[in-house]
Amino acid sequence: MAKAKLDEAIFKAYDIRGIYPSQIDEGTALAVGCAFGRYIGKGKKVAACMDVRLSSPSLHKNFLEGFSDSEPKLVDIGVAPTPVAYFAWNYYGFEAGVMITASHNPKEYNGFKFWDRKGWVSMESGLGKIKEMATSGTKCNSRKMNIEERHLQTLDDYGRFVLSKAKVKKGIKIAIDPGNGSYCNLARKILEKAGVEVVEINGSPDGNFPGRAPEPKQESLGELISIVTDGGLDFGIGYDADGDRGIFVDSRGRVLRGDFALAIFVANMLKGGSKVVYDVSCSDAVIDVVKKAGGVPVVTKVGRTYILAAMAREKAALGGEISGHMYFADAYYGDDPLFATMKMAGILSSKGKSLSQLVDELPRYETVALELHAEDSVKFRIVELLTKELSEQGDEVITIDGIKVVTGKGWFIMRASNTTPIIRLIAEAKSKKELDALVDYAKAKFEKAYNKLGR
Numbered sequence: 001m002a003k004a005k006l007d008e009a010i011f012k013a014y015d016i017r018g019i020y021p022s023q024i025d026e027g028t029a030l031a032v033g034c035a036f037g038r039y040i041g042k043g044k045k046v047a048a049c050m051d052v053r054l055s056s057p058s059l060h061k062n063f064l065e066g067f068s069d070s071e072p073k074l075v076d077i078g079v080a081p082t083p084v085a086y087f088a089w090n091y092y093g094f095e096a097g098v099m100i101t102a103s104h105n106p107k108e109y110n111g112f113k114f115w116d117r118k119g120w121v122s123m124e125s126g127l128g129k130i131k132e133m134a135t136s137g138t139k140c141n142s143r144k145m146n147i148e149e150r151h152l153q154t155l156d157d158y159g160r161f162v163l164s165k166a167k168v169k170k171g172i173k174i175a176i177d178p179g180n181g182s183y184c185n186l187a188r189k190i191l192e193k194a195g196v197e198v199v200e201i202n203g204s205p206d207g208n209f210p211g212r213a214p215e216p217k218q219e220s221l222g223e224l225i226s227i228v229t230d231g232g233l234d235f236g237i238g239y240d241a242d243g244d245r246g247i248f249v250d251s252r253g254r255v256l257r258g259d260f261a262l263a264i265f266v267a268n269m270l271k272g273g274s275k276v277v278y279d280v281s282c283s284d285a286v287i288d289v290v291k292k293a294g295g296v297p298v299v300t301k302v303g304r305t306y307i308l309a310a311m312a313r314e315k316a317a318l319g320g321e322i323s324g325h326m327y328f329a330d331a332y333y334g335d336d337p338l339f340a341t342m343k344m345a346g347i348l349s350s351k352g353k354s355l356s357q358l359v360d361e362l363p364r365y366e367t368v369a370l371e372l373h374a375e376d377s378v379k380f381r382i383v384e385l386l387t388k389e390l391s392e393q394g395d396e397v398i399t400i401d402g403i404k405v406v407t408g409k410g411w412f413i414m415r416a417s418n419t420t421p422i423i424r425l426i427a428e429a430k431s432k433k434e435l436d437a438l439v440d441y442a443k444a445k446f447e448k449a450y451n452k453l454g455r
């Protein structure tokens, strides 16, 4: 059953992910468990969690067998959303943790996310070392290990923690869609305790994800949208399979991009002088509302690690990404969409406004996201050439992540994908006309650079 050799392609920038069982199987779990144990050192107190995927229990079992080599004191939390795992690490002061999940990937996938004493482990921190150890083929001894089951206690403590931060007046009605994932039952129960009326769909945990795709987006949230609009509910939210992302639907059925959800939290929660972390591809609406609220915007590269690091370093109050990760200082700087749901219910009940009204109060921008085909061999060089040429001709060029070009009419970003032969183009302007002109300009520059480098 065990793989002869580990597939190195499963080691991604922030976690391990691949298709089960062709890329990740029980043998992989054993090797990765052993490597993680050696990475964190002997006898550490560590939490283990998993999502609802069909392959999670057997990967979990084999991971622990490999992990026992370093004789940890293991706290087994069982099936729980990623934010609960992160909460447990923080609240109980564990030295490390593992979450067995492939986040929002389709059901065929699975993987591992790790955190150590400093926080989430990425390729830039310790994942490279774990990869080296897992692929070296060193012999691993499985030993007897002390395992403490802490499923119910953790869920109770988590619920109490979230409720201690909630202030929701009666009368808020919402719909939630955990997509048969890890937040099933749990999110509804905690929200109901806070006095929120909840309609839950796709609410039974099922690793086949029969209700919808594990990633919440416009195309997968159709049922949630109808329930919110038909029922005249205040809002809806769809969580991804492991529950660390949430996408809001407003009372008019509009799906809210993550950066616009962040802008709503900023506009309605931020105290003057506080900092807000956002990534370079977020809408200018975020910067506008942060400044209006007397706050300080802090920009980072795209990616959870960068946002989390900046949140901690800057002691920021809020953070967010387009993808629907929402970060709160009072949720231990973590990204927790149930926390976000609770905060949103609290905002609406205290303001007496609907989410659609709050969306309409935000600064308006036209945005578009496109993919331009460019071969792997040339895609990064295209971005380099564009950076050089556009800087030389006097455009304002920001190179924090790919290339961001700011003109008087708006901005565009071009970034080469790490995994596929494409360059992503994101553009934003005040009007549709200006946006079209900006996109034409960006595409023309791209074509010219591509031709120059030889296509």
Ligand SMILES: [Zn+2]
Pocket: 103, 104, 240, 241, 242, 243, 244, 245
């Ligand atoms: Zn996720």
